[in-house]
Amino acid sequence: MFRKALIAATALVAVPALADTPELLLRGYAEQARTTSASYAGPSPAAGRRLFHQQPRDWSCATCHTDQPTATGRHAITGKAIGPLAPSANPERFRNPAKVEKWFKRNCSDTLGRPCTSAEKADLIAFLLDPKNGA
Amino acid sequence: MHTRSGIRRIDWIVWSLAAVFLAHAAVAAVPPAQAAEPAAYAEECGACHMAYPASLLRPAAWAVVLATLDRHFGVDASLDATARAAVARQLGVDPAVASAATATAAPRITQQGWFREEHDEVSAQLFRSPAVRSAANCNACHAGADRGQFDEHSVRIPR
Numbered sequence: 001m002f003r004k005a006l007i008a009a010t011a012l013v014a015v016p017a018l019a020d021t022p023e024l025l026l027r028g029y030a031e032q033a034r035t036t037s038a039s040y041a042g043p044s045p046a047a048g049r050r051l052f053h054q055q056p057r058d059w060s061c062a063t064c065h066t067d068q069p070t071a072t073g074r075h076a077i078t079g080k081a082i083g084p085l086a087p088s089a090n091p092e093r094f095r096n097p098a099k100v101e102k103w104f105k106r107n108c109s110d111t112l113g114r115p116c117t118s119a120e121k122a123d124l125i126a127f128l129l130d131p132k133n134g135a
Numbered sequence: 136m137h138t139r140s141g142i143r144r145i146d147w148i149v150w151s152l153a154a155v156f157l158a159h160a161a162v163a164a165v166p167p168a169q170a171a172e173p174a175a176y177a178e179e180c181g182a183c184h185m186a187y188p189a190s191l192l193r194p195a196a197w198a199v200v201l202a203t204l205d206r207h208f209g210v211d212a213s214l215d216a217t218a219r220a221a222v223a224r225q226l227g228v229d230p231a232v233a234s235a236a237t238a239t240a241a242p243r244i245t246q247q248g249w250f251r252e253e254h255d256e257v258s259a260q261l262f263r264s265p266a267v268r269s270a271a272n273c274n275a276c277h278a279g280a281d282r283g284q285f286d287e288h289s290v291r292i293p294r
Contacts, residue, residue, distance in 0.1 A: 079268045079269075110210050
């Protein structure tokens, strides 16, 4: 009995992790954006694509991740291979919220020199999920 | 007088024993800690380059690397406190030291004296060649680098 309860409890704890799909992460960022701005229009793959190619300093996102969401990238300094960002080509992407936040924090800072907003993160994921943009 | 120096000598013996014991414990503590959380180091420190074996820098140097991750050799490699502590333990560094160490720049393996000596016949040109890119890419020439194997028999110069 106690054991069953324990298993059930473990399963409950495990469920949110299993449910962390790219779509849910995207929705989470969009909801955050809506709470900061009532006029928020929702995620835009086109805006995500523009941001992905923006290069205010040394790099754009495409410098390391290529301009093809499904292509294997290469680190600008070390040359180490980086698996594709599009979940269609790399099912491990956008499954772990803490990992996604960690990389948005680092890469937005390295590329744009500032953190990305929730709206921008939603746009970027929408772009990386959009078949019309090669994802 | 006689008793005092006697006590001093005993003190001294106790302290040396303690120091030897602590030094031994510190060295011995590294492998089990590494085995316990192998994923943390490989995941956090192997994303942008090979995960450098802990033996390549002294603990004090690793502490500086870990305390300056937000400006790490030209990129932001920052970690939250939990992940940084896990990585510190794997490198044999006290997590408290790893968050408190201060220095303007992190130390490079490739600028240690032993590294320069072992590579005095490798030209700067080869290190910068397209197939190698940087002296820090150990695995470009040492096939066993991520397992800590650097012996001269397994060196293969790419061209």
